[in-house]
Structure formats: structure tokens, C-alpha cells
Amino acid sequence: MEQKEAMISEIETREKEPLPEEPLEVLILKQSMEAWIKIPKSRKDHITLFEIKNILKSNKIIHGIHKDEVLKALIDRKDSFFLAAKGTRLLDHDAGIKECLFKNGEKALTVKRGETLSRLNFKENSAIATYLKTRDIFGKIVQQPLSAIQKEPVFRCGKGARIARDNLKVFAGRRGIPHISIEEKLYVFPIINVLEDADLRFGQIESFSNINISGILTGAYTVQAGKIKAKEIRGAEVEAMEDIIVEIGITDAKIRTQGSVYARYLHNSTIEAFGDVIIEHEILDSKVIISGKCRSQKSKIIASEISAKKGLSALGVGSDVTESCVISAGREDHLLIEDARITRAVKQARKELTKLEKEEAKLNDTIKVFFKKMVNLKLFYDSVKNKKDKIKHKIDQKKSHSEENKYLQAMRLMDDLGKKIESTIKFLKKLNIQKRSAEKKQTTIKTKIANIVPGVEKTIMNLEMDRTAFFEYAEKNQNIPDMEIKGKIVQGTVLKGVYSSLTAQKDYQNVKIYEQKKKGTPGEFEIVINDIVI
Numbered sequence: 001m002e003q004k005e006a007m008i009s010e011i012e013t014r015e016k017e018p019l020p021e022e023p024l025e026v027l028i029l030k031q032s033m034e035a036w037i038k039i040p041k042s043r044k045d046h047i048t049l050f051e052i053k054n055i056l057k058s059n060k061i062i063h064g065i066h067k068d069e070v071l072k073a074l075i076d077r078k079d080s081f082f083l084a085a086k087g088t089r090l091l092d093h094d095a096g097i098k099e100c101l102f103k104n105g106e107k108a109l110t111v112k113r114g115e116t117l118s119r120l121n122f123k124e125n126s127a128i129a130t131y132l133k134t135r136d137i138f139g140k141i142v143q144q145p146l147s148a149i150q151k152e153p154v155f156r157c158g159k160g161a162r163i164a165r166d167n168l169k170v171f172a173g174r175r176g177i178p179h180i181s182i183e184e185k186l187y188v189f190p191i192i193n194v195l196e197d198a199d200l201r202f203g204q205i206e207s208f209s210n211i212n213i214s215g216i217l218t219g220a221y222t223v224q225a226g227k228i229k230a231k232e233i234r235g236a237e238v239e240a241m242e243d244i245i246v247e248i249g250i251t252d253a254k255i256r257t258q259g260s261v262y263a264r265y266l267h268n269s270t271i272e273a274f275g276d277v278i279i280e281h282e283i284l285d286s287k288v289i290i291s292g293k294c295r296s297q298k299s300k301i302i303a304s305e306i307s308a309k310k311g312l313s314a315l316g317v318g319s320d321v322t323e324s325c326v327i328s329a330g331r332e333d334h335l336l337i338e339d340a341r342i343t344r345a346v347k348q349a350r351k352e353l354t355k356l357e358k359e360e361a362k363l364n365d366t367i368k369v370f371f372k373k374m375v376n377l378k379l380f381y382d383s384v385k386n387k388k389d390k391i392k393h394k395i396d397q398k399k400s401h402s403e404e405n406k407y408l409q410a411m412r413l414m415d416d417l418g419k420k421i422e423s424t425i426k427f428l429k430k431l432n433i434q435k436r437s438a439e440k441k442q443t444t445i446k447t448k449i450a451n452i453v454p455g456v457e458k459t460i461m462n463l464e465m466d467r468t469a470f471f472e473y474a475e476k477n478q479n480i481p482d483m484e485i486k487g488k489i490v491q492g493t494v495l496k497g498v499y500s501s502l503t504a505q506k507d508y509q510n511v512k513i514y515e516q517k518k519k520g521t522p523g524e525f526e527i528v529i530n531d532i533v534i
Contacts, residue, residue: 033087073332119169160188189226318490328496330481502527
């Protein structure tokens, strides 16, 4: 009895012991130019930044590692597979140097159609490089060969810019103001003045133009633009490459821009921006996710979600009668939105190709089944024919038909075997027709795949270049997890930094909020709320 109780106790102890955690994996891809982290499903909810950095270090990866804020954002997204480090391209002085003939922000810079925007200059006696000098994730300088498929375009053109036939320069395809986007695409924006409301009556505005609207921009059409100036924006969906300046306010709108947004008030709207968001009077029931700073120094933020990479300043946050606000500073939420958008675009670009590849694979399996059936039938045919030939040979060897019953049985068996042979031949012919039909369809699909693959690869390459540009932009720009509230913060407001968060347990007045390392606990952070010293 005592032995049985000891065994039960041992089993219970084993059950209580935690199972060993599955280790993280590092996958080195593309000739040591990328390091990807693979996280087991069982560990998605409890991976730390320290673990990621430690496993990269143990694999001797020292170059091109994402900064801590980006890695933390990728960990928080709970992906099972993400890029943690990427090698960089080095400037090769013997190859061509790209020269831009203008700068963003120059006043009254207008180019004419046909005017050169950018060009590739070569040193004397130099040739276009057939390799690319890079520094891999282990810190080594290597030469990566360039094939025709792998070679990235030197120039990237948006609307209004055209690349020359010799690929050595870009010229303006229309008159307007030149601009380089964050993805290093060249645009030319013509100026359009609308002396009334831009609504259904006015019609669709030419895409990628600098638009000055005397009245209200409404949601009649999706607007793609360079810079936008308007009296008011209501119910519109806007994508802009530069600043959006609104005289009065923004209501019921969805806005994405690579510039900043200026308005008196913001109501029931969503803004995603690479620049700042500056609101004079009030942010109400809105979502603002930006890579710049949110400035609402003369107004309150009410029932809204704000995530500003470079920090936030406001007169007040929250209200006693509305839902609590969620205020984040220093985080890479905007980068993750752009990254997810590109991932969806890549999936969409591959949608038709993936469908065709599945059809081809299915037909390939069908052809294999037909072939296997035909082989089995051929073996059956050979077996029956061999048996028939043996019986015929025995009949021919007999001099007389004295044993009439055996003779008749043999003849009937020969007839049966002959019918089986005939049936087998018909079935073989039928299978062969079906197999040829499947092969014909497969050939058609292969042709379609061959035709669309170059376009799909080009689209995906451009999307991946956009992704790289956005991550590089994030790496270059500082994360500032600071908030300054000169008025009241209402109890229940959620405050988030890069590594930690805090829910306000009481009302605060005139405070500065920032994130700092916890004393005595390495690797952990905390949100600190301090009074502003006036």
C-alpha cells in the first residue's frame, strides 16, 4: 500500500512539473542576407525581446538587426515567423551614382514636361556593375551577383514621371511639382484649383495632383493626391503623398498620408500618417496611428485611440461620460499597419497564380492516376493475351477432337478472354483520351502561368521594396515614448509605451508621462507619471 501511494505521489509530482519550453529557431536565408525568427505556437504569448536578441547573438548575427522598438512591435504582433535582421547594400563608387536634380519642399519648383528629374552618372571608363557590394548579417562585406530577374530597378516612377529608354534618367511626363516619396518613387504633381465643393457634381479629381479646394471635400470618390488643402473634409477616403491642410475640420473620414495633417477638429475619423497630426480644438471618437507626433496642445482628446511614435502633447485626455482613451507613444503601430497592408497586397498579387498552380497540381495528380490505371490495364491485357495464346496453342496441338467437352470448354474460355481483351483495349483508349485531355489542359495552364509569372514577380518585388523602405524609415526615425498633458487625464485612460503600459487609477492634472527602466529588474520597463514643473 505504501509503495502504491509513493507511485501515485511521484506521478502527481511529474504532472505538476512544467514541460520544457520549445526553443526559438533562427533561419538564415538568401546567402546570409536575412535572419528570420521562427517561434513555436506554444510560445507566441511569452517571447521576450531579451530572448530574440540573445539568440541572434548566439548565432553571431551582428549587422542589420532591427532596432529594439521594431523587434518589440513584431513580438507583440505574435507572428510565428518574422524578419529580425537584414544585410545592407553598400555604395559602390565605381558604379553609377544616382543624382536627383531637385529636393522635396523647395518653394515654387515647377518642372515642365520632358525636363530631367534624376539621372545616373558614371565615372570615366566605368561600366554598369554586374554585382552588388553588400554587408551581410554577420558583418562581412560580400559581392552579390545580379541576375536579370534579381536586379532591382535603379529608378522608381510614380504618376507623372517617366524613365528614359536607356534607363539612365527619369524625366517629367507632365507639368507640375516633383516629389520623392518615402519608397523613393518619383512623382510629378500638377496643381488643381477647385473653386467650389469637391463632390459628386464636380466629378473625380485627377489622381496624384496637388489639390486646392475652396469648399468641402466629400466622399463622392476616393481621392489620391499629392498635397491637399481644403476648407473641410467630410466622409471622404483620402490617400496623399504630402501634407493635408484643413481650414475647419475633418469628419467621418479615412486618411492615409506620407505627410502631416493639420485641422481645427477631428471627429469620428481614422488617420494613418508618416508625419505629425496637429489638431487645434478637439479629437473626438477617432483613431490616429502615426509615425510622427500628435499635437493637440489647445484641445482635448476624447473617446479616441492615439498611437504616436514621436510622442504626444495635449490639453487633456478623456471625459467622465465617454469611453476611456488609449494613448500610446514611441510604438511602431503605424509601421505594422503598413507592413500588414503590403503582406495582403503580396497575397492578392499571387492570388491568380496560386489558383493556377493548384489547378496544375490537381491535373498532374489526375494524369498520374490515369497513367497508373493504364499501366495496370496493360499488365492485365498482357496476362489475358498470354493465357489465350497458351490455350490456342494447346488446341492446335491436338490431332482430334475426341474429348469434345474439353474442347468446347477451351473454346468458350478463348471467347471470354477475347472479350476481356477487347474490353481492355476500349478502356485503354478511353483512358488515353482522358489523359490527353488533362495534359492539354495542363499545357494551357502552364502557358498561362508562364505568361503571368513575370508580372507577378515584378509586382511582388516592388511591394517588397516598399516594405524595405518603410522599415528603413522606421529605423532612421527616433521613437519618443513621452506624453505631456497640461490639463486633466481622466481615470481609466490606458497609457502605453514601447515596452509597458499603465491604466490610470485616478485623475491626473498637468503631468508628463514617460517610460523608463525598472530599478533592480534588468530588461523591464515601467510608465512613470510626473508633475510638470512650471
